[in-house]
Amino acid sequence: MTLNEQLLTIATAIVAVQLCRWVAFWAFPVHKRVPDFVQYLGKALPSAVFGLLVVYCYKNVDIFGQHHGMAEFIAGAVVVGLHLWRKNMFISIGVGTILYMILVQRVFV
Template sequence: MIIDFSDAAVTLIVVSLMTGLTRAIPYLLFGGKKEIPETVVYLGNMLPASIMIILVVYCLRNIDFSAFPFGLAEFLSVALVIVVQYLKKNSLLSIILGTACYMLLIRTIF
């Protein structure tokens, strides 16, 4: 499939406008002195944890418990993330160390 310049330009413009619109909608709806609805406050409090749970389940969904290493690298990395998050309360550090632990384990031991 060959894409010419005009198709690429139109696609880029549409994507840019949609990105800008989706980022502007909260300011248009809730900007200024307007009161934020309780539903939006509730979702703002609950969605980050919910999304993280969904991501963890998604990442661990294909673990094969019937073959070596039985998901050991994944569970050790998850345990490290939990411990580091509990001790340091730094999400970025937890993610980096968990990822590094997983990559190190699958490249060297498992």
């Protein structure tokens, strides 16, 4: 890519991110009530995303491979334990991801 193409790509990404952030405030101003459907999505989507991450995590696990998916199962157990203990999805996913990366890159090499 040329320098101009790189700058154009970065500028496009910046504009797209900012538009995504601003659209929520334009669509749902403070003085108006948020529609029931949007409130439902706010309650339902976090669990759906969590489920999607679980499926994505275990989709390529080879239990007959060298490490039998131990890194995935250990990190998954830590995520479940943390989530039951702290009830904070960000902590659960963050710590589980960091633990998984450590296990894959340092322990199960």
